Amino acid sequence: MSRMVGADAVLRSLEAEGVDVMFGIPGGAVLPTYDAIARGTSVRHVLARHEQGAGHMAQGYARASGRAGVALATSGPGATNLVTPIADAWMDSTPLVCITGQVRTSLIGTDAFQEIDITGITMPIVKHSWLIQDVEEIPHAIKAAFHIARTGRCGPVLVDIPRDLQEAALDFHWPDELDLPGWRPPTKVNKPQVHEAAKAIAHAERPVLYVGGGTLNGDACAELRSLAEAGRLPVITTLMAKSAFPETHELHFGWPGMHGPKWSNLGMNTCDVLVAVGARFDDRVTGKLAAFAPGATVVHLDVDSAEIGKLRHADVPVVGPLKKVLAELVREIAHLREEGAPAPEEWLRQLADWREEFPLRYGSDGDLLKPQRVLETLQALTAGRDDVVFTTGVGQHQMWAMQYLLCDRPRSFITSGGLGTMGFGIPAAIGAKAARPDATVVCVDGDGCFQMTGQEIVTSVLENLPIVVVLVNNGYLGMVRQWQDMFFDERFSQVHLTHQVPDYALLAEAYGAKGFTVDAGDDLEPALEEALACGRTAVVDCRVDPREHCFPMIPGGAAALDLLEWPGEDKESEVITG
Amino acid sequence: MKHTVSVHVEDKPGALARISTMFARRGFNIESLTVGPTERAGVSRITLRVDCSQHSLEQVEKQMHKLVNVLRVSELAPGEALERELLLIKVAVPPDRRAELMALAQVFHARAIDLGPDAVVFEVVGTTEELESFQELCRPHGIKELVRTGRIGMSRASARTSPRRLSAIN
Numbered sequence: 001m002s003r004m005v006g007a008d009a010v011l012r013s014l015e016a017e018g019v020d021v022m023f024g025i026p027g028g029a030v031l032p033t034y035d036a037i038a039r040g041t042s043v044r045h046v047l048a049r050h051e052q053g054a055g056h057m058a059q060g061y062a063r064a065s066g067r068a069g070v071a072l073a074t075s076g077p078g079a080t081n082l083v084t085p086i087a088d089a090w091m092d093s094t095p096l097v098c099i100t101g102q103v104r105t106s107l108i109g110t111d112a113f114q115e116i117d118i119t120g121i122t123m124p125i126v127k128h129s130w131l132i133q134d135v136e137e138i139p140h141a142i143k144a145a146f147h148i149a150r151t152g153r154c155g156p157v158l159v160d161i162p163r164d165l166q167e168a169a170l171d172f173h174w175p176d177e178l179d180l181p182g183w184r185p186p187t188k189v190n191k192p193q194v195h196e197a198a199k200a201i202a203h204a205e206r207p208v209l210y211v212g213g214g215t216l217n218g219d220a221c222a223e224l225r226s227l228a229e230a231g232r233l234p235v236i237t238t239l240m241a242k243s244a245f246p247e248t249h250e251l252h253f254g255w256p257g258m259h260g261p262k263w264s265n266l267g268m269n270t271c272d273v274l275v276a277v278g279a280r281f282d283d284r285v286t287g288k289l290a291a292f293a294p295g296a297t298v299v300h301l302d303v304d305s306a307e308i309g310k311l312r313h314a315d316v317p318v319v320g321p322l323k324k325v326l327a328e329l330v331r332e333i334a335h336l337r338e339e340g341a342p343a344p345e346e347w348l349r350q351l352a353d354w355r356e357e358f359p360l361r362y363g364s365d366g367d368l369l370k371p372q373r374v375l376e377t378l379q380a381l382t383a384g385r386d387d388v389v390f391t392t393g394v395g396q397h398q399m400w401a402m403q404y405l406l407c408d409r410p411r412s413f414i415t416s417g418g419l420g421t422m423g424f425g426i427p428a429a430i431g432a433k434a435a436r437p438d439a440t441v442v443c444v445d446g447d448g449c450f451q452m453t454g455q456e457i458v459t460s461v462l463e464n465l466p467i468v469v470v471l472v473n474n475g476y477l478g479m480v481r482q483w484q485d486m487f488f489d490e491r492f493s494q495v496h497l498t499h500q501v502p503d504y505a506l507l508a509e510a511y512g513a514k515g516f517t518v519d520a521g522d523d524l525e526p527a528l529e530e531a532l533a534c535g536r537t538a539v540v541d542c543r544v545d546p547r548e549h550c551f552p553m554i555p556g557g558a559a560a561l562d563l564l565e566w567p568g569e570d571k572e573s574e575v576i577t578g
Numbered sequence: 579m580k581h582t583v584s585v586h587v588e589d590k591p592g593a594l595a596r597i598s599t600m601f602a603r604r605g606f607n608i609e610s611l612t613v614g615p616t617e618r619a620g621v622s623r624i625t626l627r628v629d630c631s632q633h634s635l636e637q638v639e640k641q642m643h644k645l646v647n648v649l650r651v652s653e654l655a656p657g658e659a660l661e662r663e664l665l666l667i668k669v670a671v672p673p674d675r676r677a678e679l680m681a682l683a684q685v686f687h688a689r690a691i692d693l694g695p696d697a698v699v700f701e702v703v704g705t706t707e708e709l710e711s712f713q714e715l716c717r718p719h720g721i722k723e724l725v726r727t728g729r730i731g732m733s734r735a736s737a738r739t740s741p742r743r744l745s746a747i748n
Contacts, residue, residue: 119592120595123592123595123596123599124599124603127644127646128645128646128647129592131591131592133591148646152644153644180646181588181649182587182588182645182646182647182648182649183646304644305640305643306637306640306641306643306644309636310637
């Protein structure tokens with residue numbers, strides 16, 4: 001036990017939690033804590049340029065490492081700038097600990113300078129939050145914050161600390177135990193339920209493992225692989241689960257939903273037993289819910305009981321930590337296979353045939369570089385490497401990244417799924433680099449996304465956290481343009497950004513990074529190669545054909561099997577440029 | 579369909595706000611909500627009366643169960659639980675008609691707790707239905723002011739099982 005002020009207690013608590021890096025920006029109400037940082041801590045502080053960037057960095061760190069990410073900001077606008085990352089972490093179940101300064105306790109409720117009720121604003125999007133009212137609460141609150149962020153279904157938490165309490169003295173004592181009588185996430189597995197699940201799966205003719213992000217959060221990727229291999233079960237991973245199962249594995253059959261390949265959606269929607277593994281039947285996966293996987297028996301495995309039956313009735317619900325649930329299921333399935341329940345070889349052949357029959361396709365018309373080719377080239381240049389981590393923004397480039405990049409190693413694909421936060425990619429890549437300094441971190445970004453958080457390139461350069469940004473620059477808010485083209489009679493409304501302004505390579509150079517411009521197909525591979533090898537932060541501006549749509553596509557509200565395929569060269573060339 | 583939900587919570591700042599936010603988020607109207615201490619120090623009990631489908635209720639209750647300050651969520655099923663409410667009502671009545679009103683009050687075990695020159699304040703404890711009946715019978719006299727606590731409830735003394743836990747999967 002030692003005497004110190006609240007600000008020091010914050011840092012001693014983070015150190016006790018084993019935090020090695022935090023991301024933030026100082027400001028008035030958090031000054032005492034930054035002063036404590038200046039006085040010394042083993043926690044590295046990465047200075048972001050915008051609190052949203054700091055929050056996404058912490059998310060990228062969390063998603064790449066499996067540990068909780070930490071973001072630090074001041075009160076008022078500092079805290080509100082964290083709202084988007086908190087919401088993103090909420091939707092994608094990312095363990096995120098946000099620490100914000102608050103105005104002095106005597107000023108709370110007076111509309112003081114930079115006072116905002118951040119615990120109130122974030123109430124619907126955090127697992128829990130604390131407004132510290134006594135300096136003595138700080139160690140317990142921070143320990144509890146990390147515990148809650150990481151246990152059960154992962155997610156964001158917030159600790160709001162008034163400035164005077166950061167300056168108040170306390171006897172620091174790191175609690176051995178937490179007093180959280182209401183926090184009891186499931187830790188055990190209901191074996192009879194697992195047995196029921198195993199029977200349904202082992203005797204299925206057309207089973208599918210519909211794998212969601214909970215598998216990564218639950219650290220259950222090895223168990224998933226054992227399950228797929230023991231049962232010879234096909235695996236389809238959602239966007240959030242991309243990299244949870246090796247994508248070059250013979251049992252991996254793509255990604256479901258709005259821009260998933262036709263073979264994956266055929267598999268999901270014609271199976272007889274659908275095994276949801278840490279997945280939540282999101283509308284982007286299911287399309288029209290009533291028409292999703294008709295007739296399939298649903299086995300739903302999740303750590304969060306509130307997901308069971310939320311959107312689709314679960315015939316066999318199993319609530320528990322996925323690592324344990326899957327391990328138990330592996331034993332049961334292996335046993336049932338040994339007893340003679342046949343592996344679904346015919347179904348696996350059917351899925352493989354569909355993959356052959358309905359490959360991803362795109363046009364080759366015109367002189368402009370095709371965006372899909374950028375992703376194919378990036379895939380070719382990184383294939384087989386186990387030290388590459390991808391992040392993305394949100395939009396067409398994200399969907400192409402999902403379709404064309406093959407990720408074999410868990411936590412090597414980090415994207416904003418549920419909230420769909422444009423601008424997520426660059427800061428998330430910086431956070432991922434902090435978590436995996438050995439890795440080459442590549443952000444596949446769009447030009448629209450770049451301009452939302454591109455200033456964090458500075459953070460990447462100055463903090464020596466180099467990343468490679470592969471900019472799929474089509475000069476448009478591409479996904480919106482695609483919808484306007486397809487569903488709004490080609491009336492392009494406020495989507496044209498231009499290929500040339502800003503000049504992204506020059507902008508990168510201005511930020512101290514290396515800039516490349518790729519206008520023609522021949523330049524693509526050398527530029528990407530050099531960027532990947534240079535060891536510095538680099539931006540490769542790939543100016544691509546804005547007319548390319550992302551196919552296949554399930555139109556909003558349509559049944560998954562009513563997906564639209566690439567219409568072919570002829571139709572494509574008729575599309576008018578806006 | 580209307581449901582009465584009982585929630586045991588830690589007596590911590592924000593606990594009530596977190597719970598009511600969950601209902602508001604889904605557009606459920608809370609008909610009544612009461613909060614008060616329980617037999618355990620530091621534990622409060624919230625009784626909510628809401629109108630929603632069974633499926634929606636199960637969803638919101640599972641979500642409530644995940645709140646860190648929530649200790650237990652259960653539904654008070656009609657017939658299996660006791661439910662009571664308190665009514666305070668100020669009825670306009672001139673002295674010459676007071677006797678009539680007092681007789682009425684006696685039937686409902688309403689207690690006159692304050693008398694004025696031209697009004698009486700009654701307190702009534704009972705089921706929601708009893709309270710509403712009394713309220714209606716007072717109406718012709720002229721209700722000057724009325725307040726109700728909203729219902730509270732618990733399982734019967736004879737109940738062999740505790741109220742149905744809704745977050746049952748866990």
